[in-house]
Amino acid sequence: MAERLAASLARGVASGDRRALARAITLLESERPEHAPLAEELLALLLPRAGGSRRIGITGPPGAGKSTLIDALGTRLVTSGERVAVLAVDPSSPLGGGSILGDKTRMARLAAAPESFIRPTPSRGAQGGIARDTAETVLLCEAAGYSVVFVETLGTGQGEHAVAGLVDALVLVLIPGAGDELQGMKRGAVELADLIAVNKADGATLPAAEHAASELESALGLFARGGEPTPVLQVSAREERGLEELWSATEAFLASGRKSGAFAERRANGLKRALAEAVERTLLHELAPPAVAAERVRLEAEVLAGRLSPRAAARRTVALLLGR
Numbered sequence: 001m002a003e004r005l006a007a008s009l010a011r012g013v014a015s016g017d018r019r020a021l022a023r024a025i026t027l028l029e030s031e032r033p034e035h036a037p038l039a040e041e042l043l044a045l046l047l048p049r050a051g052g053s054r055r056i057g058i059t060g061p062p063g064a065g066k067s068t069l070i071d072a073l074g075t076r077l078v079t080s081g082e083r084v085a086v087l088a089v090d091p092s093s094p095l096g097g098g099s100i101l102g103d104k105t106r107m108a109r110l111a112a113a114p115e116s117f118i119r120p121t122p123s124r125g126a127q128g129g130i131a132r133d134t135a136e137t138v139l140l141c142e143a144a145g146y147s148v149v150f151v152e153t154l155g156t157g158q159g160e161h162a163v164a165g166l167v168d169a170l171v172l173v174l175i176p177g178a179g180d181e182l183q184g185m186k187r188g189a190v191e192l193a194d195l196i197a198v199n200k201a202d203g204a205t206l207p208a209a210e211h212a213a214s215e216l217e218s219a220l221g222l223f224a225r226g227g228e229p230t231p232v233l234q235v236s237a238r239e240e241r242g243l244e245e246l247w248s249a250t251e252a253f254l255a256s257g258r259k260s261g262a263f264a265e266r267r268a269n270g271l272k273r274a275l276a277e278a279v280e281r282t283l284l285h286e287l288a289p290p291a292v293a294a295e296r297v298r299l300e301a302e303v304l305a306g307r308l309s310p311r312a313a314a315r316r317t318v319a320l321l322l323g324r
């Protein structure tokens with residue numbers, strides 16, 4: 001029964017049926033134990049068709065224009081024959097939180113194209129859960145024939161870390177006017193980024209965007225230490241300026257990674273991490289009573305606060321699991 005359902009869903013996904021894809025993703029995200037074997041079967045059936053997209057992360061502070069940029073860029077890509085999927089990951093909003101409608105209306109043009117698929121990923125608090133669901137959702141989108149998959153996430157520190165490991169290229173969207181604050185606050189994100197788009201290079205904010213872009217460029221030039229500095233592009237998502245250049249720079253980044261092996265290495269590292277996380281999650285799920293889960297959360301907080309070393313926390317966790 002379960003196998004028949006998985007097989008028919010897999011056929012729907014592979015034929016590019018958006019409703020089947022949406023149902024398949026819901027199944028992956030489900031926490032109900034009886035759905036787990038079904039989700040696994042579905043992935044097994046579709047895995048051979050996955051892997052073929054360019055996976056592009058779009059991160060940045062709230063209101064930077066990430067969704068507007070994806071809408072404009074995605075619409076162009078669709079026009080040039082690509083099929084575009086967008087996964088909006090919001091680690092900070094609660095499960096089923098309000099961003100769903102917001103994202104669709106902010107990507108109204110792209111959402112209207114039959115060659116697009118837009119899907120919010122609800123948060124459930126755990127970074128690992130988001131990363132797994134998103135990674136698996138990417139695979140399903142690829143099996144459904146999407147050739148470009150955008151993953152939008154808020155650059156709040158955790159979000160971009162989780163997403164950087166899932167994508168082939170991470171684009172950081174910044175806005176002018178944040179001055180020094182921008183450099184201090186976004187330093188981690190800047191270091192993770194493969195490309196930086198300074199958005200809102202239009203109207204009254206144009207001079208500030210130009211200024212911010214040139215400051216960033218010189219800072220990154222110093223960072224680069226002989227390697228290629230991270231490309232900085234000025235764009236206006238609203239007026240659709242600089243988008244061709246941004247996409248060309250993204251494709252150039254991917255092409256050079258394919259040549260050097262960095263592209264394959266990044267995907268391999270992502271899979272290794274996903275495997276390790278899955279082993280941990282499965283073990284904990286099989287072995288741990290709820291009390292242990294609560295204790296793990298407490299131990300993690302102790303580690304993060306610097307009061308406990310990771311090795312001590314690991315030893316206590318394992319002792320708990322073994323019932324000692």
Ligand SMILES: Nc1nc2c(ncn2[C@@H]2O[C@H](COP(=O)(O)OP(=O)(O)OP(=O)(O)O)[C@@H](O)[C@H]2O)c(=O)[nH]1
Pocket residue numbers: 060061062063064065066067068069106154199200201202203205235236237238239
């Ligand atoms: N002037 C100008 N405004 C823009 C541009 N791009 C986006 N905006 C505006 O900036 C606001 C935020 O845009 P969004 O695309 O929703 O930004 P976001 O980064 O996706 O926001 P969150 O998902 O809420 O973090 C909206 O009012 C947009 O109209 C741009 O290129 N120029």
Ligand SMILES: [Mg+2]
Pocket residue numbers: 066067068103106152
């Ligand atoms: Mg958005």
